[in-house]
Amino acid sequence: VFCRIWVQEKSCCPIGEGIMYPALIALLVTTIVYYGMATPVIKEGGELIVNAGKQVTLTCSGNQTVKWDIKSKKWSVKQFENFSELKIKSASYKETRSYRCVYNDTQNSGMASVRLYVKDEQNYWNTPQGSLIKVVEGKDATLPCLITDPSIPKTNIQLESSSLNSANISFDYHKGFTIHGVQPNNDGHYICKATVNSHVRKSLQMTLHVTNVPRFPPNITLEPEEEIRIKGEAFKITCSANAEELPELRWETPVANYSFNNYTSFDLPHWTSNSTLYIPKVNFTDSGNYTCTGYYPEFEAKQ
Secondary structure: OOOOOOOOOOOOOOOOOOOOOHHHHHHHHHHHHHHHOOOOEEOOOOEEEEEOOOOEEEEEEOOOOEEEOOOOOOOEEEEEOOEEEEEEOOOOHHHOEEEEEEEOOOOOOOEEEEEEEEEOOOOOEEOOOOEEEEEEOOOOEEEOOEEOOOOOOHHHEEEEOOOOOOOEEEEEOOOEEEEEOOOHHHOEEEEEEEEEOOEEEEOOOEEEEEEOOOOOOOEEEEEOOOOOOOOOOOEEEEEEEEEOOOOEEEEEOOOOOOOEEEEEEEEOOEEEEEEEEEEOOOOHHHOOOOEEEEEOOOOEEEO
């Protein structure tokens, strides 16, 4: 049994009966969309370079309420109607990064950004202390060493590590170094270097951890594979997945609100994930197929 609803458009009436003409409606909607999609404007432009210790003020405006997308307590924010001001009294090299201004209305995708460089002769790199970058084999990994002086040419900037192994790397002043198509042998420690007036300036050490892509999908077992039960009897089914990496399990069942008992174990060199469903008293609604899927983000295996 189903119900089909037909929606008819109401015919237009003459002006004066409280209904606007379609052309007028279209014009009104177009105007709203146009203003909603306008991008905020940052007064300082796309890039600002200052010396360490200087006061920095960033201003953003729009045709709706705007805000700076920042959580740092070092900056003070003044909020006005359709206007926002971001200020820090004494900027340090650690403020070198991009700052985004967005509309307060999350449904509006308008965004503007400005790149701030804070030059410091003692600190040519802004690198988070204890940086650990995790990446899956074959993906790109960005090492967040941000240069504080964009006047240093790329030819004077290098990435140092015993784990590069002829890796395909690139450098971007806004992001740092990117290793393309990371391989397991790229796992290790990295340092960014810049040669300034014949002196080598190094960043803090960063660690890259590469997760190997499993070569095989999980090995799935399901017990029992087939079962006949009388109404009111108990029913138990267990799914197990054995794999080189920790697999996750997903069920497809006749009823959606079942609860499962899940647990994992590790017995070198494999992981095992188990998931058990127990129904104390089965009903006719419990009849059907029970499918268990063991998967990684890259692989899936069904039983």
